[in-house]
Amino acid sequence: MKRRPRRSLPASLVALVTMAAGALAAVTAVQLLLGEPPWISYDAVARALHGLRWTDTAVLLIGIGTALVGLLLLLCAFVPGARTVLPLAPGDGSVDCGAAQRSYRNALHSAAARVDGVRDVKVKARGRSVRAVVRTDRTNTTGLAEAVERAVTQRIDQLGPERRPTVTSKLKAARSK
Template sequence: MKRRPRRSTPAALVAVVLLAGCVPAAVVAIQAIFGKVPWISYSGIADRLHATHWNDFVPVLAGAAAALLGLVLLAAALLPGRLVVVPLRGETDSGASRRSYRSTLRAAASDVDGVTAATLKVKRRKVTARVRTARTNVEGLPDAVRTAIERRLAQIAPATTPAVKVRVTSTRSKS
């Protein structure tokens, strides 16, 4: 199971921009059907566009902005996002949510004697744990935290086991 995130934000942005462009066009068309004076004058827009040259600043800027927006939306559609569900080993198609995966590993790090707080960054191939302790002597604590996280990883059994990196910060000074 390799569920990827939905691309709902770029799709919603495109929908809002298209709606913003279509609403004035529809209002002007309805006004023309009923014989009313339209909000936006077609001849005024046509005269302005005929007077504009391709190498003027405004068309070049608008074209560059449209091309950049198109490239960003194309990249958002084609590039894979971070996995929402971390695949697990085994014959069945199973997985764990990233949030529960991270909180389980953080709980394993926090259960080590001497750790007062733990934060984790979980990436595809690396887990980085930052732990705080009130101890002045932190010797052996990084290894204990690494062992606890690796033990929990063995229990979870992800499809690819990440490397574990531990950083310890002491809240008390040695002197």
């Protein structure tokens, strides 16, 4: 179970451009059927396109632009995004289960924040590593970083991710007065 984000932005852009082109064609067709002057004259478009050659700069630039947009859309479709669900180790029943990345990070954050002497903590969980940046008001910080690492490691063991990350911590203490 490795859910990836949906590619909703590129899909929405393609849908909007396609819908606009279809609406424009439909409005022009209805205007022609009603005998009204169309927004886009078919004769003017046909004359402009008929006057172009394959070797013209405009044709080359439009072709390159279209190819780049197509390649960008293909890249969006095939390159996987960051995982949104972290796979957890299978339990007794071998059922696939996972935790949302945000929930996983929040659980590790709360474990680190419960350590005595921690004023503020920021946890980054990426791939195979978890990094906790701890702020404290203590002047004597002996063992605080190790206590935070132990608390985070214990919480990771409780959650049981499929791949166990390495835990590091960085301590930022107040200056001694």
